[in-house]
Amino acid sequence: xxxxxxxxxxxxxxxxxxxxxxxxxxxxxxxxxxxxxxxxxxxxxxxxxxxxxxxxxxxxxxxxxxxxxxxxxxxxxxxxxxxxxxxxxxxxxxxxxxxxxxxxxxxxxxxxxxxxxxxxxxxxxxxxxxxxxxxxxxxxxxxxxxxxxxxxxxxxxxxxxxxxxxxxxxxxxxxxxxxxxxxxxxxxxxxxxxxxxxxxxxxxxxxxxxxxxxxxxxxxxxxxxxxxxxxxxxxxxxxxxxxxxxxxxxxxxxxxxxxxxxxxxxxxxxxxxxxxxxxxxxxxxxxxxxxxxxxxxxxxxxxxxxxxxxxxxxxxxxxxxxxxxxxxxxxxxxxxxxxxxxxxxxxxxxxxxxxxxxxxxxxxxxxxxxxxxxxxxxxxxxxxxxxxxxxxxxxxxxxxxxxxxxxxxxxxxxxxxxxxxxxxxxxxx
Amino acid sequence: xxxxxxxxxxxxxxxxxxxxxxxxxxxxxxxxxxxxxxxxxxxxxxxxxxxxxxxxxxxxxxxxxxxxxxxxxxxxxxxxxxxxxxxxxxxxxxxxxxxxxxxxxxxxxxxxxxxxxxxxxxxxxxxxxxxxxxxxxxxxxxxxxxxxxxxxxxxxxxxxxxxxxxxxxxxxxxxxxxxxxxxxxxxxxxxxxxxxxxxxxxxxxxxxxxxxxxxxxxxxxxxxxxxxxxxxxxxxxxxxxxxxxxxxxxxxxxxx
Numbered sequence: 001x002x003x004x005x006x007x008x009x010x011x012x013x014x015x016x017x018x019x020x021x022x023x024x025x026x027x028x029x030x031x032x033x034x035x036x037x038x039x040x041x042x043x044x045x046x047x048x049x050x051x052x053x054x055x056x057x058x059x060x061x062x063x064x065x066x067x068x069x070x071x072x073x074x075x076x077x078x079x080x081x082x083x084x085x086x087x088x089x090x091x092x093x094x095x096x097x098x099x100x101x102x103x104x105x106x107x108x109x110x111x112x113x114x115x116x117x118x119x120x121x122x123x124x125x126x127x128x129x130x131x132x133x134x135x136x137x138x139x140x141x142x143x144x145x146x147x148x149x150x151x152x153x154x155x156x157x158x159x160x161x162x163x164x165x166x167x168x169x170x171x172x173x174x175x176x177x178x179x180x181x182x183x184x185x186x187x188x189x190x191x192x193x194x195x196x197x198x199x200x201x202x203x204x205x206x207x208x209x210x211x212x213x214x215x216x217x218x219x220x221x222x223x224x225x226x227x228x229x230x231x232x233x234x235x236x237x238x239x240x241x242x243x244x245x246x247x248x249x250x251x252x253x254x255x256x257x258x259x260x261x262x263x264x265x266x267x268x269x270x271x272x273x274x275x276x277x278x279x280x281x282x283x284x285x286x287x288x289x290x291x292x293x294x295x296x297x298x299x300x301x302x303x304x305x306x307x308x309x310x311x312x313x314x315x316x317x318x319x320x321x322x323x324x325x326x327x328x329x330x331x332x333x334x335x336x337x338x339x340x341x342x343x344x345x346x347x348x349x350x351x352x353x354x355x356x357x358x359x360x361x362x363x364x365x366x367x368x369x370x371x372x373x374x375x376x377x378x379x380x381x382x383x384x385x386x387x388x389x390x391x392x393x394x395x396x397x398x399x400x401x402x403x404x405x406x407x408x409x410x411x412x413x414x415x416x417x418x419x420x421x422x423x424x425x426x427x428x429x
Numbered sequence: 430x431x432x433x434x435x436x437x438x439x440x441x442x443x444x445x446x447x448x449x450x451x452x453x454x455x456x457x458x459x460x461x462x463x464x465x466x467x468x469x470x471x472x473x474x475x476x477x478x479x480x481x482x483x484x485x486x487x488x489x490x491x492x493x494x495x496x497x498x499x500x501x502x503x504x505x506x507x508x509x510x511x512x513x514x515x516x517x518x519x520x521x522x523x524x525x526x527x528x529x530x531x532x533x534x535x536x537x538x539x540x541x542x543x544x545x546x547x548x549x550x551x552x553x554x555x556x557x558x559x560x561x562x563x564x565x566x567x568x569x570x571x572x573x574x575x576x577x578x579x580x581x582x583x584x585x586x587x588x589x590x591x592x593x594x595x596x597x598x599x600x601x602x603x604x605x606x607x608x609x610x611x612x613x614x615x616x617x618x619x620x621x622x623x624x625x626x627x628x629x630x631x632x633x634x635x636x637x638x639x640x641x642x643x644x645x646x647x648x649x650x651x652x653x654x655x656x657x658x659x660x661x662x663x664x665x666x667x668x669x670x671x672x673x674x675x676x677x678x679x680x681x682x683x684x685x
Contacts, residue, residue: 297526
């Protein structure tokens with residue numbers, strides 16, 4: 001940022017450098033205000049604008065899909081994106097920088113939780129309004145947030161503790177099936193488990209417990225990988241964890257009472273946007289708390305040198321068990337949410353394809369970093385949706401991108417960085 | 430009662446006898462040395478006492494309590510700190526976190542506190558940080574607190590490792606070749622640091638060393654290990670002139 005300081009001598013690029021230094025002064029809350037304006041503009045004017053621009057309907061994903069499908073509409077899609085997103089975001093961000101900074105400074109002096117909640121509420125309103133435009137956006141948002149939870153939880157094992165674990169789809173399956181079984185048995189009349197045992201009206205209140213139950217079952221399953229990890233590391237443990245994933249998949253396939261290969265369906269529709277959002281925030285918060293504490297940094301000690309960790313009084317076995325169970329717990333919760341978003345699960349979902357997705361997200365985003373996981377999950381998810389019209393070529397573009405990241409940033413985009421909420425929300429002036 | 434007592438410790442790796450009938454008594458505040466040529470089993474003895482391997486036979490007692498069967502972190506929490514021949518610092522962790530980490534067994538909070546960032550966690554983290562900073566200042570590496578260990582000069586890394594070992598609050602400190610790879614200048618500094626640790630913390634020290642000069646300078650008593658067996662034991666002057674020791678290091682005098 002220092003390099004862009006404008007001086008009178010450089011007046012011809014003064015506009016751009018002033019713009020850039022202006023942007024660097026916008027605090028997070030200013031960007032959120034801008035984002036709110038952008039989605040409001042789209043909410044109220046989106047239909048009219050897309051009509052005048054000759055677009056068939058509001059472009060669902062920043063115009064990418066429209067652009068790739070119908071190249072002739074590139075100019076109007078670009079115009080739409082600029083008018084609806086970029087202009088309001090930049091204008092409100094820049095113009096409100098002053099008051100936003102004063103507000104940020106005010107919040108900075110208050111308790112962190114208050115400031116965090118205000119930011120989160122703003123963020124939630126933004127995504128809520130944005131997703132109100134189409135069901136497709138809503139589904140994509142939910143799946144993206146679930147992907148964030150999965151990526152973050154595998155980062156605890158693969159990044160923070162440095163064990164290459166491949167069992168995440170297995171943990172996810174355990175969570176998805178246990179949570180679904182619970183909600184189906186207790187609150188739903190369905191063909192697998194028969195009539196509901198409890199009044200369905202109670203269900204939504206009970207849903208968090210079902211998710212936690214799913215998480216706990218996944219955590220128990222994680223013991224199968226955690227216990228061998230006392231004696232083996234690296235490649236061998238990776239194979240064990242891979243085996244675990246396949247075991248879970250084939251066990252479910254062969255259990256008739258959970259539907260076998262046909263899967264389980266008609267889960268109640270309780271994974272709505274606020275629920276998924278709240279769980280994702282919770283997941284990020286808890287995992288970030290843990291990895292920043294000295295107890296959580298024991299994971300790094302075990303990764304960087306286990307013998308030294310032991311000699312420095314770190315209980316390495318406890319650390320490994322906790323890490324695997326903790327990571328699996330969140331994968332299980334994510335699985336439970338996933339099952340209730342799609343309202344259908346089958347064992348085929350939790351195979352090698354899912355594993356590849358999760359691994360791509362975590363290694364793309366960056367190991368040992370909460371922000372990295374969020375960035376990785378969001379970008380890979382959005383990218384794979386945006387590039388959908390490319391069909392087959394999508395699976396050439398995304399892997400190529402991964403290769404490029406691995407060449408230029410071998411540990412991922414944003415690796416080994418601490419996520420300090422207070423620092424991020426602070427005023428920029 | 431001696432601080433550490435090892436009696437008739439023998440260890441086999443498969444059929445190979447690595448250590449034979451090893452005895453050791455360390456009194457509080459004593460500095461003892463263990464010398465011997467390469468492959469004599471010095472590091473194995475360290476690993477046996479610190480719980481990395483369990484000896485095939487023999488007893489190890491710290492303050493009268495047996496250490497046999499305890500896991501390394503339990504041995505360390507009982508008050509047996511150590512450093513390593515090649516330091517084994519944590520590559521991706523900063524200096525401050527190294528010294529905080531070594532206080533793991535004394536963290537006064539549980540997993541749930543760590544998950545939810547309770548006030549108790551914050552209080553404890555503050556305490557641990559203060560303690561760590563105090564140690565870093567004592568070892569003159571406080572200015573590196575926020576840096577990754579890999580960016581530090583070699584001598585400073587050694588001091589960080591010493592600070593880390595002292596953060597476990599040891600009653601007895603095991604030093605595995607503390608001067609490995611050091612220049613003569615750094616060696617003099619190291620002698621200073623070890624004397625400082627001995628004086629300020631009042632710990633007993635047991636060290637393995639290659640450089641005889643260094644051991645002679647520091648230790649009150651020295652054991653010489655050859656092929657897993659102690660061939661000589663006594664004060665430095667005696668060891669220096671012991672024909673068996675000279676033979677082990679330089680070979681036999683009468684070459685035919």
